[in-house]
Amino acid sequence: MNKMSYKGYIARIEYSDEDDCFVGHIAGINDVVGFHASSVQELHVAFEEAVDDYLATCKKLKRPPQKPYSGNVMLRLSPELHAKVAMLAEAHGKSLNSWVSEVLADAQ
Numbered sequence: 517m518n519k520m521s522y523k524g525y526i527a528r529i530e531y532s533d534e535d536d537c538f539v540g541h542i543a544g545i546n547d548v549v550g551f552h553a554s555s556v557q558e559l560h561v562a563f564e565e566a567v568d569d570y571l572a573t574c575k576k577l578k579r580p581p582q583k584p585y586s587g588n589v590m591l592r593l594s595p596e597l598h599a600k601v602a603m604l605a606e607a608h609g610k611s612l613n614s615w616v617s618e619v620l621a622d623a624q
Contacts, residue, residue, distance in 0.1 A: 520563055523571070525584055527551075527563045542567065544584035 520527040520540070528543040535552070538559045542549040549570045551562040574581040593601070605615035 520560065522564050522567050525567050529559065540566075542570065542584075545582040547582055 520529065525545075526543045527540045529538055529540045531537075532539050532552075537552050537554050538556070539552045540550065540559060540563055547570065549566050551559075551566040553559040553562045571581050601616065602612050605612045608615055610618070
């Protein structure tokens, strides 16, 4: 997956045939922050401007900007699967958290 990132934010990019341009949004936050450009080079600039503007607006409004992700993931597993992955983690000499993190990183 190709991604554009800036200051910890990642852009979700699409191409609009109707508007003949790239359209992007900051991924992983509830606030709607969009940008657009005609070329990839312009898209990088527009994305960085959008992030900077978002951060400045949050500061002006005296509210913390949303962070893309906290790093915490809550999973619901069957007891059988939970037991199986816990045993696999232990067999690899790792905590369940470390083992699952590695497995997910390898899946990218």
